[in-house]
Amino acid sequence: MKQMMKGNEAVAAAAIYSGVKCFFGYPITPQTEISAYMAKHLPENGGVFLQAESEISAINMVYGAAGAGFRVMTSSSGPGMSLKQEGISFLAGADLPCVIVNVMRGGPGLGGIQPSQADYFQAVKGGGHGDYRLIVLAPASVREMAEFTVRAFNLADKWRMPVMILSDGILGQMMEAVEIDELPAVEHYEKPWAASGRGERKEHNIIKTLYLDPEELERMVFSREERYKEIAREHQDWEEYLCDDAEIVVTAYGITARIARAAVERAREKGIKAGLIRPITLYPFPVKAFENERRAVICAEMSAGQMVEDVRLAVNGRYPVYFYGRTGGMLPDEEEILNCIERAAKGEMV
Amino acid sequence: MEYRIIISGFGGQGVLFAGKVVAQAAMLSGYEASWLPSYGPEMRGGTANCQLVISDKPVGSPVVRTADVLIAMNMPSLTKFMDKTNGIIVTDERFAKFCDSPAQVISLNTDICNGGAKFEGLTNMIMLGAMIAKTGILGISEVIAAINRIAKGAAAAIDRAAVEYGWGCVGERVCAS
Structure with missing residues (x-):
């Protein structure tokens, strides 16, 4: 059924449709409706909503849930996104899939709460340390806020990496009609790498980002670069x-x-x-x-x-x-x- | 067809709700619609507004720089937006006399006239009723259906009554362009 929804609500509803199992967040204008929607609706859909004590906690909870193989999401804006950057670098370094939503507001510093697109560098060039990339999707309507959320979860699992939805205060706050029942198909990927209990496996799965041997670290970084090149060939849109x-x-x-x-x-x-x-x-x-x-x-x-x-x-x-x-x-x-x-x-x- | 509307007033007067009714009614009428609230310090007190675009094609910018219709529920809103309105201003008669604008002003007694007092606190719905009666952009049945979708029980009933009252306050009708 067609319904009027805020962009933030559409993201949250589409995440639940995508099978998100954990949401960790911390309130900040103009993205708080994502958390609010999740708090209300994720538990009744069999998921875990947790308001962390800070954005840093939230992103590291994402690391834990993603490492255990769950579909997981967090969202923030402005200063909150800056706080998450260390965690995002760790997620990229551990090849963990997750969806991160940035509803951009004016910066730098506390800046303001009105819409902005000034976090482009942070999102696209890597706001954290090290050689890494995120897939970054830019919706332009409430319908796309919902559709791209589904796409983001699919891409994250397919490529084993964090995917960011780069939105802004207007898209987050505005209402438009959206057919929340007619979203793209949810793709399911096996996660044999997940630290979800040893089960029948011979070896433990270990999720880590520390490689003290430079040869090994370079090999890891270069193999990730190959993946980024493949993504660049396949997914320009x-x-x-x-x-x-x-x-x-x-x-x-x-x-x-x-x-x-x-x-x-x-x-x-x-x-x-x-x-x-x-x-x-x-x-x-x-x-x-x-x-x-x-x-x-x-x-x-x-x-x-x-x-x-x-x-x-x-x-x-x-x-x-x-x-x-x-x-x-x-x-x-x-x-x-x-x-x-x-x-x-x-x-x-x- | 594209109609750009600003609804503005004090926080608590139902500015955002009135806008949601308009957007919902536009959607039910088969139009594309966007609703953009002010979400700054206004929502913590002071004046609040929402901007609506109703169109028969996908909405471009949801931001209203020049409005075809302004619903101004308090004096600061009228002062702020009357110069950005080319078309119709719906406001209370207490404010209308200060209105210095080439726009057509629909001046309503929202508090006391003809039993209006029973709609105290429903200035938003009265002005919304008057607005649709004057412009013809939305039918009253779609507006009633919109209220039924987003409000519940007794609140919905009184909202509907206030819209109908506002509708009745405006005699002459002009067609939407």
Whole structure:
């Protein structure tokens, strides 16, 4: 049945649909509804909800549950996500699947509680220490908040790694209609590596991240890198809008993409060949989306300029890449994006 | 068709609930709809608002910069949003006289007129009823169905009555564009 849901509630409902067995969280605006929904509904669905004493505890509880082979999730925002970074590095280093939701708010520091996309670097480049990556999915609607949660659990188990849903305060707080009964299929993966009791196995399964022998550690890191390369080949995902003949392409993810789409439509009405590329996977970044020749790309973000660096790497100097951003909780303006498109079309954008 | 609405008032006046009714009714009417609340310090007291977009195609930005309709349940809300409204403002007659806006103002006595007192605390539903009567963007039966989906028992009954009362306060009807 179609129902109106907050993005945060949709994430939580979809996680339960995906068979999440443990949720460990700590409240912080604007993601608290995820915890609240889980507190109410996860126990009645046979799972464990626990409000930890801090975000650090929560992420390390995730490590424990994931190591035991359970589907597990945590969520946070801003300062809370920063606290989790050490634990995320450990999860990546131990090859543990889990889903982490970041409902981004303005930073740095305590920042503010209004929506932002300024945690892109932290999510995509690795906020913790060491050579590791997360698969990062960027929903742009409440429906996608739900769908991508299911996808995140499937990907996490398939690739044995943490998957992050990078959302923002608007997507978390807003309500839209969602068909919570019509979500993608849940995939099930055997977890013979899990520390879930020795059973019939000859050896103990040990989940660890410490490798004092540098040769062994390098081997572990390189094998993980091979996996990341395979993921980059298989899972780049993006959405195109009016791109077939587009000369000026706006690229934006999440809620910003919806504002950019409206600007692109208005540019088309003015006779400018504009289009939109909306990255859906931020890691792996959809490099393939930027293969076609354009006159220019404008990267619009709710940050001081983060994804634009990956766009520049993808374009690799073939045509100009411009940036437009608002940050601190301020929203990109349709009018201002339109203005950028017009200036880029006239060659006046710098 | 795209309709952008701001509902604003004090925390506790049912700003967010009124918005949820509108969004739910829009969904039941087959429209795409988004509901975006203010979630800052407002929800801990002070003015709160929610922004709604109702459209016959997928909603782009859920943020309302210029509203087609403003429901202003207190003076600060009217002051804050009247200049961002091109269309219709629904407010109480106590505030309407201070309204300096080219928008069409629907001025309601939400407290006492014609038995309105029994709807004390239901300014949100009265103004919602008046808004749908004036704009025609949603049918009253869809709004009633929406209330039945998200409110329960006696609260739902009084909400329905207040919407119908507000609906009755507005005589002349104009069609939604």
